[in-house]
Amino acid sequence: MRRFSIDTTVTGHPRLRFTTVLINIGAGPMVAYGHSPVGNGDLLVDQQIATSGGALMSIPSGFHMYFAGDGHHHWHLRDLETYQLQNSAATLKRISDKHGFCFFDDVGFNLTLPGAPQSPVHQKADCGTAADTSVTMGISVGWSDRYDAKLPDQYIDISDLPAGEYTLTATADAQGYLQERCEGNNSTTAILQITGTTVSVVDRGKASEACAA
Numbered sequence: 747m748r749r750f751s752i753d754t755t756v757t758g759h760p761r762l763r764f765t766t767v768l769i770n771i772g773a774g775p776m777v778a779y780g781h782s783p784v785g786n787g788d789l790l791v792d793q794q795i796a797t798s799g800g801a802l803m804s805i806p807s808g809f810h811m812y813f814a815g816d817g818h819h820h821w822h823l824r825d826l827e828t829y830q831l832q833n834s835a836a837t838l839k840r841i842s843d844k845h846g847f848c849f850f851d852d853v854g855f856n857l858t859l860p861g862a863p864q865s866p867v868h869q870k871a872d873c874g875t876a877a878d879t880s881v882t883m884g885i886s887v888g889w890s891d892r893y894d895a896k897l898p899d900q901y902i903d904i905s906d907l908p909a910g911e912y913t914l915t916a917t918a919d920a921q922g923y924l925q926e927r928c929e930g931n932n933s934t935t936a937i938l939q940i941t942g943t944t945v946s947v948v949d950r951g952k953a954s955e956a957c958a959a
């Protein structure tokens with residue numbers, strides 16, 4: 747996480763803004779295939795895993811995709827990441843209203859990893875349009891998707907939060923829906939001092955690490 751700031755655009759509702767980066771340092775691409783519209787228009791989501799033999803394995807994931815919702819006219823995977831702010835006693839807790847994620851090969855992270863394509867495979871346009879009844883989103887090995895602090899909903903409302911030190915945690919796949927090489931590197935935390943409408947970084951946290959051998 748980076749670029750922490752407090753946005754005072756909405757009177758009486760200061761917003762802690764921050765940039766998060768979702769990284770794939772796994773053994774294969776992270777691919778979500780939305781299909782089969784259900785009653786409310788959501789798509790069911792399968793995770794597609796490339797097997798070592800080259801075949802594609804589809805596993806129902808528990809995730810849904812939904813259209814728009816944040817003013818963007820594309821599909822989003824619901825709650826791929828969650829953001830939470832809490833004090834050390836865990837008596838005060840705020841969560842972000844950001845629920846929608848359209849993910850793709852946005853920024854190269856480590857293109858020397860085995861299997862990393864040297865140019866983007868998954869594109870923002872793959873998040874589709876209203877007319878689509880199936881959508882495939884993904885992040886290739888070695889690539890990352892960056893959620894800029896300025897994006898709609900990329901904040902936590904900190905109205906009436908007392909001054910103090912807080913822990914901000916970003917967690918990918920908090921529900922454990924996705925099959926991954928390991929689950930231990932899915933979250934990152936930063937320690938922030940928040941006083942009124944100022945924020946200073948006590949500890950910006952570290953980036954995800956590779957799975958333990």
Ligand SMILES: [Zn+2]
Pocket residue numbers: 816818820822846847848
């Ligand atoms: Zn969007």
